[in-house]
Amino acid sequence: MNESKDFLRTIVEEDIKAHKYNEVVTRFPPEPNGFPHIGHAKSIAINFGIARDYNGHCNLRMDDTNPTTEDTRYVEALKDAVEWLGFKWEGNVRYTSDYFPELYEYAKQLIRMGKAYVDSLTEEEIREYRGTVTEPGRRSVYAERSVEENLDLLERMKNGEFKDGEHVLRAKIDMSAANMKMRDPLLYRIRHAHHYRTGDAWNIYPMYDYGHCLSDYIEGVSHSICTLEFENNRDIYDWVLDTLGLTSPRPYQHEFAR
Incomplete structure (x- = not known):
């Protein structure tokens, strides 16, 4: 060398x-x-x-x-x-x-740990709730959903029961974090789209930072x-x-x- x-x-x-x-x-x-x-x-x-x-x-x-x-x-x-x-x-x-099956199982594990939740805010509301560089964000009211409700909603998201943008899965971290990417980042979003490898098997797709x-x-x-x-x-x-x-x-x- x-x-x-x-x-x-x-x-x-x-x-x-x-x-x-x-x-x-x-x-x-x-x-x-x-x-x-x-x-x-x-x-x-x-x-x-x-x-x-x-x-x-x-x-x-x-x-x-x-x-x-x-x-x-x-x-x-x-x-x-x-x-x-x-x-x-x-x-x-x-x-x-x-790895989609494994990623999905890890998502369910985070929900069971109380570290992830299904959020139903609109995209605009999520942006507004995030706060700014100088102001902390505020957590969605949907963050208080029970583990059972979150698991049920995630399963139904995967099965295609909801429209694009109707729900997302978010990590539960810190809405006042200095690094704004840590303010409950998105883990999954709904996409009703044909995947060139998995076809129509999935209606939710992982975000880059999670996958x-x-x-x-x-x-x-x-x-x-x-x-x-x-x-x-x-x-x-x-x-x-x-x-x-x-x-x-x-x-x-x-x-x-x-």
Whole structure:
């Protein structure tokens, strides 16, 4: 290895020395909703490059949680981009949609713990209740629903009984948090849309912040490397994994500048 290392490789080397993980596992997790661009190329080079440098492996995972914008032609284009840059992903291409059943079970677990609830505020009301950078938000009256009611509503959301936007599932965290992303973030929303892989099996789809950290955990990712725009999202990433007690071992997010 070159003696002049970037900060990400320094973190990885420290984790290896501390025997934090058995293997370095990274992932490249694009949304298949457009053709590859220079930002994808940088992420590919970093994630696959670090895995290669430390004898680990990198997964290619399509973050396919928004069926209204995704298409198999984008999946193929992203696969081509990885190969064109000279890298090879571990095993088969992975998809967040592979994990929809597990993500749903984890959501029910959060409800049983009193850490998530079905909210019926409108999109405008949710925005209004969130507060501002200088003013705390206020929690929805629907946050007081019982565990049984929340589980029932979530099941009915999944089964397609409600219209888009009628309900959402939210985490129950802190409506006065300085990081506004922690003010009871959305975990699931209703989408009556045909998914290019799961068809019409699901009427609810996980939000990025919820699906991403759990997909990393399920795949045994050690280092979740993101662009700097996701720095504030790291608190949700940690909250979901820590609250569910998924600690052995668990991934950590690290950000790099675009």
